[in-house]
Amino acid sequence: MRIRATVAAVSGALALSALAVPAAQADGPAPTRADVATIRQAAQAASAKAGSRVGGPYALNVSFSDFKIARTIKVGTTNRVSTSVTYTLTHGADVDIKAADFITDPIIYRGSFTAPDAWLLGDKPAKCTAVTATTATCKGTVDIYPGPGVHDLVNTDAGAWKAAAEATAFNGQDPSAEEFDITEVGYRSQSGLGGTTVQRYSKLTVNASPEPVKKGKPITVTGKLSRANWEDNTYRGYTGQPVKLQFRKKGSDTYSTVRTVTTNSTGELRTTVTAAGDGYFRYSFAGTTTTPAVNATGDFVDVR
Template sequence: MRISATVAAVSGALVLSAFAVPAAQAAGSDAGSYRADVAKIREAAHAASGKAALSGSTVASPAADEPYALNVTFSNVKVHSGKPIVVGAAAHVSVPVTYTLTHGADVDITASDFLTGPYIYKGTYAQPTNMLFGEDAGTCTVTSATTASCKATIDIYPGDGDLSNVDAGAWKAGAEAIALNGQDPTSTTFDITKVGLADQGGFASPNVTRLSKLTVNAAPEPVKKGKTITVTGKLTRANWDANNYTGYSTQPVKLQFRKKNATTYTTIKTIKTTSTGALKTTVKATVDGYFRYSFAGTPTTAPINATGDYVDVK
């Protein structure tokens, strides 16, 4: 979900600030409990630091209470198996993440109130402009006395405002762990100083890209050999600001042809989309086969091949 990111310092380690929990997702769910617990710990860590928020607001003075630095580190963070994270205009996207958790002998990662999970962030670790988390805490399998192999998911809801168009492109990954140690964040007797927090960023993440769509229509059909075939189409991509699909302008797109009964396409020419994403070009009819447009993609937008349109040449 989209947040207003801030930064705090806990025992010398940078800790990213709290994030909001939509009521629709939080009510009566384990996911909501996980998000709410993490949010409260991060909120306290930020307040304790006395740092200014990115929005320009300030904390008058550092709070006396803060979580202690938990003896946990992370490594081998792998987001979506390294593949670009492609997100459409509205549909929920679940991104798998695996990582290794290393901890001190004093940390009980099997405790029922030990929480860990990954996240991805846009911008820098010190000043992220957006952060995305999972609905649920990660699960870990103990591999030694001080290490565990963990897995989790990051949940993206573009229809709920998790992303804006400016978020497309490069992101980084992080992971966190919280030891509540019997403390209930919803209780009036909650003692933040008895809660441990570890947060580590700077891990590689694949780009978060906008889902693209591409159409093609070759006409007339059938057509006499030697006559002109007009091939039209349109390239659009997810608009996260409006939750729809809009034309992708001035992009190079290949017109390709595959003969009937052949298995591969050959590029005929490359043209550019118009300001509205439209495509139009002409070719001479030679043999029966399929025409398609092919877009190679950009760092912000996923590649796409249109479904071939068959033309019968008489």
């Protein structure tokens, strides 16, 4: 779930208002993601004033470590992608992580954490399990929706993302109440916890013809390398990319590289080889920072 840069800076609370944080035994209304966004913004604004927290939430006595997330996240054009995240939360004895209004989240972001180009978090807060009196293992998700009407990602978002985590202790305070006292709310965020690479899902096809073919005659091997376009929710050709043409003899489990072919302006591949024996042809793409590696399913050629 994405907060765009303009939203995060100006109206992050409104962007998340529909997503309520479930409360186990809260006496008052459950805090919402909008409430967390309000506290986050107040903490950043207060910290910007001579490095203090005057007029904002107090610095919650927590820290984060051992942040673990998939090295790569591959995102297509329509389906939600949910990636598990775990981390260790260390807290003071005065922090009640079991409270219904204690909320923590893993986050990935691009740019700086205080003024991100974009960031992503989960549909629901992380769940924490106490390990000792002052440490807990937390598990959450980062949820990405690439489909129409949501557009969590734009094409320039492909590449490296940084990791962070945050925690908010509302301590019974209700941000919607008239008597709300933000100085009674604790908040802490921590960036630089590692990162991941978000990639545009790739597809690769192959077709070898004619079939069957006489030994010594030419075989034309065509194909196409395409990848997700997050802005129009289609797959577009990946141009100017080196792709290996590989061959596996019938009865063998190993592919050998025949030559390297470069995709044209529409991502298409085409080359000609000489028929030597029965076997499978495939194209193999090694991948880039923005696009994952992919192999086409081998196409069998009967040589007579």
